[in-house]
Amino acid sequence: xxxxxxxxxxxxxxxxxxxxxxxxxxRQPDAVLGLATxxxxxxxxxxxxxxxxxIDVSRVRGFALDxxxxxxxxxxxxxxxVITREVVEPLGLNPDLIHTPNGSxxxxxxxxxxxxxxxxxxxxIDLQILGxxxxxxxxxxxxGSSFASRTRVKTLIEQTREDNARFFDxxxxxxxxxxxxxxxxxxxxxxxxxxxxxENKAAAVAGAVEGPVTASLPGSxxxxxxHVTVVVDEAAASQLQDADYYRxxxxxxxxxxxx
Ligand code: GLP
Numbered sequence: 001x002x003x004x005x006x007x008x009x010x011x012x013x014x015x016x017x018x019x020x021x022x023x024x025x026x027r028q029p030d031a032v033l034g035l036a037t038x039x040x041x042x043x044x045x046x047x048x049x050x051x052x053x054x055i056d057v058s059r060v061r062g063f064a065l066d067x068x069x070x071x072x073x074x075x076x077x078x079x080x081x082v083i084t085r086e087v088v089e090p091l092g093l094n095p096d097l098i099h100t101p102n103g104s105x106x107x108x109x110x111x112x113x114x115x116x117x118x119x120x121x122x123x124x125i126d127l128q129i130l131g132x133x134x135x136x137x138x139x140x141x142x143x144g145s146s147f148a149s150r151t152r153v154k155t156l157i158e159q160t161r162e163d164n165a166r167f168f169d170x171x172x173x174x175x176x177x178x179x180x181x182x183x184x185x186x187x188x189x190x191x192x193x194x195x196x197x198x199e200n201k202a203a204a205v206a207g208a209v210e211g212p213v214t215a216s217l218p219g220s221x222x223x224x225x226x227h228v229t230v231v232v233d234e235a236a237a238s239q240l241q242d243a244d245y246y247r248x249x250x251x252x253x254x255x256x257x258x259x
Contacts, residue, residue: 002194002209002228003259004246006237010197013231014043017129017193020259022051024127030059032119034128034186035098036139037064037082040195041129045086052091060093061122063115064100065130065139066180069153071103077167078103101151101179111179112151119185128189132196135159136204136217140180145218149182183221192228194219196236205232206239229259 007013021044024031035041064083073080080100088095099118102111119125130138135157141149142157155177156164165171186192196205208219209230222228237243 002222002225002230003250004209004230004232004237004240004243005250005259006232006234006243006247009233010040010043011047013195013197013233014045014047016231016259017044017195018047018051020193021048021127022055025052025055025057025060028126029056030061031126032122032124033060033062034125034130034181034189035062035064035083035087036129036131037066037079037086038131040131040197042086044129044195045090049090057092058094060097062087062093062098063119063122063125063181064098065128065186066178067101067103068175069103069108069177069179070105071175073104101181103179108153108179112153112182115151115179115181116185119181119188125189127191127193128186130186130192130194130219130222132194132201132204132208132219133160134163134200134204136207136219138183138194138208138219138221139186140178141183141186141218141221143216143218145183145215147187147213147215147221147224148184151179151181151185153177153179183218187221187225190227192222192225194222194228194230195232196230197233199235199238201232201236202239205230205236206241210241 067079071078101115161174207217213220213223
């Protein structure tokens with residue numbers, strides 16, 4: 001079962017996860033991070049910055065979860081741009097070691113295979129940060145995605161395009177297609193951190209953690225992974241039936257256990 005940690009705020013979640021990432025980089029300077037976009041992971045990146053002071057990050061490697069297909073990589077809302085702006089630059093990472101799936105139309109037919117191969121060549125992802133969409137998607141794996149899926153092109157559902165329209169001038173500007181790590185790819189990362197904040201994520205979180213394992217709610221794939229930490233605020237935890245147990249278990253966690 002995933003460990004569920006209920007925190008008072010998104011900022012507290014950021015601190016919790018950033019401490020783990022900083023510790024990972026300290027003991028393994030060439031760690032491979034699985035990076036997520038969207039608003040959810042921003043408190044993690046913010047909290048990480050002061051924690052990396054004095055730590056050599058020049059060998060840290062990273063792989064983003066997903067990218068829009070056909071978007072100019074220099075567009076401010078391409079995930080390449082977002083990762084550069086929110087992660088690479090503020091944390092001082094080496095941009096050559098940080099990868100996003102290639103959404104360019106010229107190479108799209110083999111871009112998924114190329115990406116999975118690059119992750120494998122790096123030795124796999126040590127720590128994967130995940131948000132969750134209101135549809136229950138992780139990465140851009142929309143409902144119906146196979147649990148065995150690899151990095152590939154998907155069609156975004158209307159709800160996701162509406163959710164992401166806030167980053168663009170209008171919903172018509174939100175690309176229709178994306179390239180995303182598959183659920184099978186994500187499940188190969190060694191430690192998953194799934195974060196969610198706010199009431200509008202409560203149903204997706206409850207489904208992912210406690211619901212049946214079903215392709216209809218792709219986030220439920222985390223139940224198949226041996227090492228998952230779900231970090232949520234009270235609002236996002238509000239539909240969890242066993243919230244009291246999660247609080248009790250975390251409060252009584254043995255010190256030696258770690259996350
Ligand atoms: C986006 C991303 C996901 C992200 C999710 C939630 O579309 N592709 O990786 O986790 O939707 O976004 P947010 O964190 O902004 O709520």
